[in-house]
Amino acid sequence: MNENIQKFFNPLKMYWGNRTKMQKTMLISSIVLLIGIIAASVYFFSREKLVPLYSNLSPSETGTIKESLDGRGITSEISDGGKTISVPEEVVDTLKVELAAEGIPKSGSIDYSFFSENASFGMTDNEFNVLKLDALQTEIADLIKGVDGINDAKVVITLPKEGVFVSDENGEASASIVLNTKAGYNFSESQIKGLYTLVSKSVPNLPTDNIVITNQNFEYFDLNSSTNSASDTFTAQNDVKKQIERDIQRQVQTMLGTLMGQNKVMVSVTADIDFTQENREENLVSPVDEENMEGIAVSAQKLSETYSGDTAAAEGVVQAEEDADTTAYNTDTATGSGGESEKTEDTINYEVNRIKKQIVESPYKVRDLGIQVMVEPPDANDTASLPQESIDQINNILGTIIRTSIDKSSVNNGVISDQDLQNKIAVSVQKFNGKTETQTQSAASTIPWWVYVVGGVLLAIIALLIFLFIRARKKQMPAEEIIEKIIEPITIPDVNEEKESEGTLRRKQLEKMAKEKPEDFAKLLRTWITED
Numbered sequence: 001m002n003e004n005i006q007k008f009f010n011p012l013k014m015y016w017g018n019r020t021k022m023q024k025t026m027l028i029s030s031i032v033l034l035i036g037i038i039a040a041s042v043y044f045f046s047r048e049k050l051v052p053l054y055s056n057l058s059p060s061e062t063g064t065i066k067e068s069l070d071g072r073g074i075t076s077e078i079s080d081g082g083k084t085i086s087v088p089e090e091v092v093d094t095l096k097v098e099l100a101a102e103g104i105p106k107s108g109s110i111d112y113s114f115f116s117e118n119a120s121f122g123m124t125d126n127e128f129n130v131l132k133l134d135a136l137q138t139e140i141a142d143l144i145k146g147v148d149g150i151n152d153a154k155v156v157i158t159l160p161k162e163g164v165f166v167s168d169e170n171g172e173a174s175a176s177i178v179l180n181t182k183a184g185y186n187f188s189e190s191q192i193k194g195l196y197t198l199v200s201k202s203v204p205n206l207p208t209d210n211i212v213i214t215n216q217n218f219e220y221f222d223l224n225s226s227t228n229s230a231s232d233t234f235t236a237q238n239d240v241k242k243q244i245e246r247d248i249q250r251q252v253q254t255m256l257g258t259l260m261g262q263n264k265v266m267v268s269v270t271a272d273i274d275f276t277q278e279n280r281e282e283n284l285v286s287p288v289d290e291e292n293m294e295g296i297a298v299s300a301q302k303l304s305e306t307y308s309g310d311t312a313a314a315e316g317v318v319q320a321e322e323d324a325d326t327t328a329y330n331t332d333t334a335t336g337s338g339g340e341s342e343k344t345e346d347t348i349n350y351e352v353n354r355i356k357k358q359i360v361e362s363p364y365k366v367r368d369l370g371i372q373v374m375v376e377p378p379d380a381n382d383t384a385s386l387p388q389e390s391i392d393q394i395n396n397i398l399g400t401i402i403r404t405s406i407d408k409s410s411v412n413n414g415v416i417s418d419q420d421l422q423n424k425i426a427v428s429v430q431k432f433n434g435k436t437e438t439q440t441q442s443a444a445s446t447i448p449w450w451v452y453v454v455g456g457v458l459l460a461i462i463a464l465l466i467f468l469f470i471r472a473r474k475k476q477m478p479a480e481e482i483i484e485k486i487i488e489p490i491t492i493p494d495v496n497e498e499k500e501s502e503g504t505l506r507r508k509q510l511e512k513m514a515k516e517k518p519e520d521f522a523k524l525l526r527t528w529i530t531e532d
Contacts, residue, residue: 023472050077050086053095056151057083064104069095133157140202144177144195149187152180157203173203174210181215189224196223237275240364245269248405252371255397260390264376266432272368274410278361286353295350303345365407371398372426380431391427398425 019027053076054065062082069076069087074095077086087095123131137155144153160171177199181187196208213221249269256265288295373394377386399421408414514521 022468026468026472048075049089050075051089051092052084053087053092055080055084057085065099068099068102068104133159136203140199143198143202144179147191147195149182149185149191150179151182154178155199157206159203160205170205172210173206175199175203175206175212177211177213179213179215179221187221192221193223195221237273240275241271241273244273244364244366245271248369248371248401252373252398252401256373256375256394259393260375263432266374268372270370270372271366274365274367274407275363276361277363278359280359280361282355282357282359284353284355284357286355288351288353295352297348298351299349301345301347303343303347305343305345307341307343365410366405367407367410368424369402369405370424370426371402372428373398374428374430374432376432377429383429383431386429391429394427395422395425398427 016024054061057065059082062078062085065085066076066078069085074087074091078084079086137157140157141153141155144150144155154177156176158174160173162170177195192213195213196211199211200206200208208223211223215221246269248271249267252269253265253267256267287293375386375391375394377383379385402421402424403416406416411420510521513524
């Protein structure tokens with residue numbers, strides 16, 4: 001038995017003794033690493049995976065759920081300071097349904113479902129009002145919890161006392177809210193305004209001024225009522241101005257870049273924007289027939305009087321009746337001769353066009369616009385290499401853009417003169433110093449230098465490991481051949497074993513014949529003897 005064990009371990013000892021120190025270290029490290037990987041795999045794959053069942057719980061809710069899970073024999077784990085409880089992944093859905101059927105978790109708060117479940121005739125008005133207020137607070141808190149960045153919310157509402165008489169004025173309600181917010185979360189102005197609006201619209205007669213919202217760190221969330229403050233107005237107007245300038249600048253840059261080359265043109269745009277918003281009402285009156293300046297005749301009256309007597313004379317002037325909605329034209333003629341007189345009166349009422357306009361002028365009009373262009377000539381060192389025709393062409397392009405961009409009402413007579421147009425355009429032809437070098441440097445510095453160093457070191461390590469592995473394999477091959485020769489059994493021929501020959505074959509045949517057929521063997525011997 002010991003000899004067999006020694007035969008097994010002797011080759012291993014010989015193999016181990018022929019290894020270098022580095023080879024022994026690599027072999028031991030590989031074995032330890034393999035054992036560690038196997039142990040870690042067994043641990044993680046055999047470990048029961050736990051996922052959160054409920055989170056953001058109160059300590060009382062966590063205790064109730066933990067007690068129920070322990071009674072069911074289910075593994076559970078409490079984390080996040082007692083706010084989260086985790087269970088095995090395969091039983092999460094089942095537990096949620098079963099616990100919900102049992103009314104777990106119970107928060108201790110009352111919502112509107114309480115009235116449908118516990119309605120009774122023995123409840124007094126005071127008890128009903130208290131439960132109703134508690135339910136209202138719970139519902140508002142649940143709504144607030146749904147907002148992103150809020151873990152929990154507590155709401156306290158104070159309702160005014162209702163008056164006995166109808167003429168009594170009702171007071172205003174008030175609300176205090178404490179939020180449990182996520183760490184580092186910043187609420188936007190729209191979210192804060194939404195919280196104030198949500199609470200204000202949920203409680204009758206609750207203005208936003210009577211709402212106070214704070215978080216667990218006593219940081220107040222005030223409603224910014226000055227939505228049209230000077231700073232906000234300036235920021236909005238400045239953004240609009242920059243946007244207009246940016247759009248025109250990109251348009252000119254793209255156009256001239258295609259014409260001259262993207263690296264040959266630099267464009268700058270400055271704009272003067274009119275942010276005035278005008279609301280006006282116009283009441284206009286115009287004739288229907290503009291050629292004759294007359295309206296539509298809506299009524300006409302003709303009077304004719306004659307008088308006979310010794311002293312006939314026209315006395316006085318007949319006046320037409322005034323009409324607020326019509327225009328009257330009077331014709332009064334009187335003739336007389338001797339004892340007779342005649343008077344004729346024509347009254348015609350005309351209707352005119354009455355136009356009422358309510359005009360809202362939109363802001364953001366471009367009152368003035370300036371475009372500055374820098375062009376690099378084809379030969380950077382020779383400004384004369386750019387012909388004057390190209391410069392005139394650039395001026396014409398910029399002039400067209402300015403004419404179509406500026407509001408016509410901001411210009412005298414709605415027309416921009418050529419002189420004013422030239423004052424708004426500046427074209428400079430010169431060499432761009434350093435522009436190409438800057439772009440090359442930025443492109444080259446995209447990848448930091450240390451990335452190349454790290455990559456070179458990693459490649460060197462990989463090459464060294466490959467070299468050591470190949471060298472170890474070469475040293476290992478002769479040793480394995482020696483071990484195979486040692487292990488291979490040595491065969492020694494038997495001394496007593498005779499080589500097969502014709503004489504030995506005959507002898508074996510005679511011995512066999514003597515054993516099996518002695519008579520024939522005796523006859524054969526006699527024959528041999530007589531022959532001799």
